[in-house]
Amino acid sequence: MAKEEYGDVKFFGSGGSPYARRVQIALKLNGVKYQHFEEDIRNKSELLLKYNPIHKKVPVLVHNDKPIAESLVILEYIDETWKTHPLLPLNxxxxxxxxxxxxxxxxxxxxxxxxxxxxxxxxxxxxxxxxxxxxxxxxxxxxxxxxxxxxxxxxxxxxxxxxxxxxxxxxxxxxxxxxxxxxxxxxxxxxxxxxxxxxxxxxxxxxxxxxxxxxxxxxxxxxxx
Amino acid sequence: MAKEEYGDVKFFGSGGSPYARRVQIALKLNGVKYQHFEEDIRNKSELLLKYNPIHKKVPVLVHNDKPIAESLVILEYIDETWKTHPLLPLNxxxxxxxxxxxxxxxxxxxxxxxxxxxxxxxxxxxxxxxxxxxxxxxxxxxxxxxxxxxxxxxxxxxxxxxxxxxxxxxxxxxxxxxxxxxxxxxxxxxxxxxxxxxxxxxxxxxxxxxxxxxxxxxxxxxxxx
Incomplete structure (x- = not known):
């Protein structure tokens, strides 16, 4: 897949967060190119709060301007959107x-x-x-x-x-x-x-x-x- | 679908449980025929404990002898198995x-x-x-x-x-x-x-x-x- 075929992918994470790392690993396994936004969890960015107003937490994935929060929900989204490395079995x-x-x-x-x-x-x-x-x-x-x-x-x-x-x-x-x-x-x-x-x-x-x-x-x- | 096409479907619920009712509603919306096992939550059956040893709770769905616990997990299973009434959108x-x-x-x-x-x-x-x-x-x-x-x-x-x-x-x-x-x-x-x-x-x-x-x-x- 050429980079543009992935669409515009933004990832909001924070170095130490195991939940954010889940998303990063899943994106990388699928070869998805993305823009990385590193959050300081003691001083969260306006963008993060805009994209995840409810939980105000990383990780957030924004695909073509559509934000998704909650790591397990994001993993399923990645699995349904890019299919290079299946995360869930078929059965x-x-x-x-x-x-x-x-x-x-x-x-x-x-x-x-x-x-x-x-x-x-x-x-x-x-x-x-x-x-x-x-x-x-x-x-x-x-x-x-x-x-x-x-x-x-x-x-x-x-x-x-x-x-x-x-x-x-x-x-x-x-x-x-x-x-x-x-x-x-x-x-x-x-x-x-x-x-x-x-x-x-x-x-x-x-x-x-x-x-x-x-x-x-x-x-x-x-x-x- | 004839009854046998659904396979053997057992549902373990308890009248007042909103979580168990979720599964019941989803099964009925999909027209799935099932055998209903009513649990007394103060005196759970051996079968329930066998099928859900971890959480020991209703609801449990047993499809062709394979048990599934946790209501939201069961809803997704119903959605992927019987497709009469889609519970999740396609996008x-x-x-x-x-x-x-x-x-x-x-x-x-x-x-x-x-x-x-x-x-x-x-x-x-x-x-x-x-x-x-x-x-x-x-x-x-x-x-x-x-x-x-x-x-x-x-x-x-x-x-x-x-x-x-x-x-x-x-x-x-x-x-x-x-x-x-x-x-x-x-x-x-x-x-x-x-x-x-x-x-x-x-x-x-x-x-x-x-x-x-x-x-x-x-x-x-x-x-x-």
Missing amino acids: PYHRALARFWSRFIDDKVLPAIQEAAWTVEVKKREKAIEEAIEGLRYLEKELNGKFFGGETIGMVDIAAAFIAFWLPLMEEAVGLKLLTHDKFPKLHKWSQEFCSHPVVRENLPPPSRLLGFFKARYASITASK | PYHRALARFWSRFIDDKVLPAIQEAAWTVEVKKREKAIEEAIEGLRYLEKELNGKFFGGETIGMVDIAAAFIAFWLPLMEEAVGLKLLTHDKFPKLHKWSQEFCSHPVVRENLPPPSRLLGFFKARYASITASK
Whole structure:
């Protein structure tokens, strides 16, 4: 496809945001050329607020002046618009499963991980750790190939990017170990496969910056305890 | 379509659940014949727990022995499997919007309405009322036809069924008025259109039972204050 065939594509993201990185990875996998607008999340641009007045968050994709928000909604849009690298399988049942697991990651696994990492109160933290491990167990069981998407990266893999890349750095920063090779051999292997995929690797934030961010956050939380 | 062409379709629902009713309405709009399993949510069946071990909730759709959970995921499956009554538009951008607004209802509007109705603490309640009204305002603005789906009922209409039918009864039970004709003329008219659609009307729970349930819940909350 020549560049003009993609139409006018604008992407609003923010370096460290795992949700924005999902969109970036999906665009790159599909070879879509786009204009990148980097947002400072403490000082959001007028354009971002115009395009996403409801959630006021990255990521936003603007295709031929039409804005779309919410990362999983954007992934489906990318899948239906550019078809170089399919993100969802063709079979309706497998599509339903991909949607189910992507939502499961967003609604259950990621909130539990966040709470496990950032909650100081011991009982709450322990409960969150349990929930996070339970969620990861379901994903471990679901993973039956190189990727959740089979031989190639699909929507669930992209939704789970946080687990592959952000989580180990977060674990290091807060002294927590959830995704052990021991308990989760398949997820562990997957996270390495995923992060070393050339398109993914080139579209992840610098680990040292992320680690610094997590360490600073943990220090501020434990100091204010 | 002859009955056997639909395959073996099992639906697990529970009378009062707005999420389960979404699936029922979508199945009926598509003329899908199914076997109805009514769940007692205080005493869930072995079958329900087998088919939805993760969330342990209705609705579940089982098509040719393959279970699918989560109402919005099921709606998309119905839309991709039986095509008598399309629930999503064809255009990718319009599909993205339908998905965005359906999630907006689930993630923002319904939680705010629930909190506005059932929170006794004044400040929290007032904040929730504000959020609920803000959410309804966005929906009011988005509604530009007979239905969110245009001339026919689509995914957003079905996702918003709670607002059309459950909300007015809840308002009556707890003495709250959110969806006024005054503030929301389009939504108000829509709710009447939606509830009087023959397929919807036949697939809603008896209002008196729902009202009784809401009143009892409110009494127990205010008593334990």
